[in-house]
Amino acid sequence: MxxxxxxxxxxxxxxxxxxxxxxxxxxxxxxxxxxxxxxxxxxxxxxxxxxxxxxxxxxxxxxxxxxxxxxxxxxxxxxxxxxxxxxxxxxxxxxxxxxxxxxxxxxxxxxxxxxxxxxxxxxxxxxxxxxxxxxxxxxxxxxxxxxxxxxxxxxxxxxxxxxxxxxxxxxRVQKDYMETHRRVANGEIGEIVGANILRNGGALWYRNRQPDWSEMEYMLRNWVNFCWLSGDHITEQFIHEIDVMNWHLDKIPVKAIGWGGRQRRVTGDQYDFFSVEYVYDNGMRAHCAARQINGCTNRKVQQINGTKGYADAAGTLYDWEGNEIWKYPHPEDGDTESPWKVTxxxxxxxxxxxxxxxxxxxxxxxEAQVNSTLITIMGRISAYTGKDVSWEEIMNSDLYLGPKTYTFGPVPGVEEKIPVVGVDNKPANG
Missing domain, CATH: 3.40.50.720 (NAD(P)-binding Rossmann-like Domain)
Structure with a gap:
C-alpha cells in the first residue's frame, strides 16, 4: 500500500x-x-x-x-x-x-x-x-x-x-496507536461515547532575560513561555493527546468550557494548567486537562470511552469491569523481525x-492538524477568558497574536502579562 x-x-x-x-x-x-x-x-x-x-x-x-x-x-x-x-x-x-x-x-x-x-x-x-x-x-x-x-x-x-x-x-503514524485506533473504529469497545485525556508533567525550560538581549531576542529564546510564539502548552504540547482524541472521536466539538491558571511559572504570559470540557453536537463530552508543575503526580491518559468498554489509545482495550480484552503485542527487546515492531x-x-x-x-x-490546533486554541481562549467558546466563534475569529513585522527591538502590542479571568470580587455590605 x-x-x-x-x-x-x-x-x-x-x-x-x-x-x-x-x-x-x-x-x-x-x-x-x-x-x-x-x-x-x-x-x-x-x-x-x-x-x-x-x-x-x-x-x-x-x-x-x-x-x-x-x-x-x-x-x-x-x-x-x-x-x-x-x-x-x-x-x-x-x-x-x-x-x-x-x-x-x-x-x-x-x-x-x-x-x-x-x-x-x-x-x-x-x-x-x-x-x-x-x-x-x-x-x-x-x-x-x-x-x-x-x-x-x-x-x-x-x-x-x-x-x-x-x-x-x-x-497517527505510530503502529501501536494505529492498531488500537483500528480496533476501536471497528467497534471492539462499542460506540464511542466520550474521552478522558490528561497530560500532567513537570515544568518546561525557561530562560531569564540577559542585559544584551532586546525584547524580541528574549521572547524568541524563551519562546515556549510566550503565547504569541507557542500558543501556550495546551496548543504546543498537549496537541499530541488532543489529536489522538480527535482521531478517535472523528468529530469537531461545538463548544469548549475551559479554565486554568498559573502558580509556578516564572517568565512569560502563559498558564501552568488547563482543564477543558469539549461538548459535541450529539451531547457527547470529553474532558481534557494538562499541567506543567514540578513536584506533582505525573500522568498521561488517553482514554477513549465506548458503550462496551474503553481504550488506552497507546495499546490496550478493556471492558467496563477493568478486564484487559486486548493488548498490543510489543516484541521483545532486540526482536527486529516481528511484524509488530514499532518504527x-x-x-x-x-x-x-x-x-x-x-x-x-x-x-x-x-486538515487534521489544523482542526486539532484549532480545538486546542478553542480551549485556551475559553480558559484565558473564563467564557464558553463555540467552534463557530473560533472559525470566525480575527484573533491574531504577535507583531506583524519582526525586528530585534521592542515587540509592540505584546506584554509579559498573565491572563486573568472574570471581575474583582466585592466585599459584602454590612
Missing part, C-alpha cells in the same frame, strides 16, 4: 463488518529514488532532530540548507549534523534572519522542514506552497485562528497542485512523506 493508503486508513467512519478498517503496511524505509534535497527552517533542538529523522527515512536524502534567526542555532545544528550523520552544510547555504525561510526555500530544495516556533508556521507554509515545495511541518501549525485558517487555505492549494504535506502529530514515529512520518513523493501518490494530513 502506498503512502496515500497509509493516511487514508487512519480516518474513522462507520463501517459494516465486511468493510472493517485494516492496518496498512508501514514501510521501515522509504523506497529508493532520485536524490531529494531538504532545507531546515528553525534549527533548534526539534529542528535538528527532524533533520536527522529525515536523513534516517531512506536512501538518497540530503539536508542542503539551514535557516534560523540566530547564528548559534545554525552553528549547533551544523555541528550535530556533521558529528552524527557526517553531513556538512556549505556556508553559502546557511541563512540568518527573519527572511531566512525564503532563502532556504529558494536554495534549490525539494522539501522544507518547518520547525520554528509555531507563530511563524502559517507564513512559512504559504511561502513553501507558493514555491511548490513538499512540506514537513511540526506541530502545532498556528497559535491563533487567523494562522490556522491560513494554513488550511495553503493546504488546499497544495493538494490541488499535487504537493505532499506531513505534520508532526506522530501518533520510531519521528522517522516514520518522514518515511511516509518521502514515499509519497517517490511513488507519485501525494498525501496530506494538514
Amino acid at each position: 502506498g503512502a496515500a493508503g497509509i493516511l487514508a486508513a487512519c480516518s474513522t467512519s462507520e463501517k459494516s463488518k465486511k468493510d472493517e478498517i485494516e492496518l496498512p503496511e508501514l514501510l521501515e524505509q522509504a523506497p529508493d529514488g532520485a536524490v531529494l534535497k531538504a532545507g531546515l527552517i528553525g534549527c533548534g533542538g526539534r529542528g535538528t532532530g527532524a533533520a536527522i529523522n529525515f536523513l534516517d527515512a531512506g536512501p538518497n536524502l540530503q539536508i542542503t540548507a539551514l535557516g534560523d534567526v540566530f547564528q548559534d542555532k545554525i552553528d549547533n545544528c551544523r555541528e550535530t549534523l556533521k558529528t552524527e550523520k557526517g553531513v556538512e552544510i556549505a556556508d553559502e547555504n546557511c541563512f540568518i534572519g527573519f527572511d531566512s525561510y525564503q532563502k532556504v526555500i529558494d536554495s534549490g530544495v525539494d522539501i522544507v522542514l518547518l520547525c520554528t516556533p509555531p507563530h511563524f508556521r502559517p507564513v512559512h507554509v504559504e511561502a513553501a506552497v507558493n514555491a511548490r515545495k513538499h512540506i514537513f511541518m511540526e506541530k502545532p501549525i498556528a497559535v491563533d485562528p487567523v494562522g490556522a485558517r491560513s494554513v488550511l487555505a495553503s493546504a488546499k492549494k497544495a493538494e490541488a497542485i499535487g504537493l505532499s504535506i506531513i505534520s508532526g502529530t506522530i501518533r 520510531n514515529p519521528y522517522v516514520q512520518e518522514h518515511i511516509n512523506l518521502v514515499t509519497a513523493i517517490r511513488t507519485g501518490e501525494p498525501v496530506s494530513d494538514a
Whole structure:
C-alpha cells in the first residue's frame, strides 16, 4: 500500500463488518529514488532532530540548507549534523534572519522542514506552497485562528497542485496507536461515547532575560513561555493527546468550557494548567486537562470511552469491569523481525512523506492538524477568558497574536502579562 493508503486508513467512519478498517503496511524505509534535497527552517533542538529523522527515512536524502534567526542555532545544528550523520552544510547555504525561510526555500530544495516556533508556521507554509515545495511541518501549525485558517487555505492549494504535506502529530503514524485506533473504529469497545485525556508533567525550560538581549531576542529564546510564539502548552504540547482524541472521536466539538491558571511559572504570559470540557453536537463530552508543575503526580491518559468498554489509545482495550480484552503485542527487546515492531514515529512520518513523493501518490494530513490546533486554541481562549467558546466563534475569529513585522527591538502590542479571568470580587455590605 502506498503512502496515500497509509493516511487514508487512519480516518474513522462507520463501517459494516465486511468493510472493517485494516492496518496498512508501514514501510521501515522509504523506497529508493532520485536524490531529494531538504532545507531546515528553525534549527533548534526539534529542528535538528527532524533533520536527522529525515536523513534516517531512506536512501538518497540530503539536508542542503539551514535557516534560523540566530547564528548559534545554525552553528549547533551544523555541528550535530556533521558529528552524527557526517553531513556538512556549505556556508553559502546557511541563512540568518527573519527572511531566512525564503532563502532556504529558494536554495534549490525539494522539501522544507518547518520547525520554528509555531507563530511563524502559517507564513512559512504559504511561502513553501507558493514555491511548490513538499512540506514537513511540526506541530502545532498556528497559535491563533487567523494562522490556522491560513494554513488550511495553503493546504488546499497544495493538494490541488499535487504537493505532499506531513505534520508532526506522530501518533497517527505510530503502529501501536494505529492498531488500537483500528480496533476501536471497528467497534471492539462499542460506540464511542466520550474521552478522558490528561497530560500532567513537570515544568518546561525557561530562560531569564540577559542585559544584551532586546525584547524580541528574549521572547524568541524563551519562546515556549510566550503565547504569541507557542500558543501556550495546551496548543504546543498537549496537541499530541488532543489529536489522538480527535482521531478517535472523528468529530469537531461545538463548544469548549475551559479554565486554568498559573502558580509556578516564572517568565512569560502563559498558564501552568488547563482543564477543558469539549461538548459535541450529539451531547457527547470529553474532558481534557494538562499541567506543567514540578513536584506533582505525573500522568498521561488517553482514554477513549465506548458503550462496551474503553481504550488506552497507546495499546490496550478493556471492558467496563477493568478486564484487559486486548493488548498490543510489543516484541521483545532486540526482536527486529516481528511484524509488530514499532518504527520510531519521528522517522516514520518522514518515511511516509518521502514515499509519497517517490511513488507519485501525494498525501496530506494538514486538515487534521489544523482542526486539532484549532480545538486546542478553542480551549485556551475559553480558559484565558473564563467564557464558553463555540467552534463557530473560533472559525470566525480575527484573533491574531504577535507583531506583524519582526525586528530585534521592542515587540509592540505584546506584554509579559498573565491572563486573568472574570471581575474583582466585592466585599459584602454590612
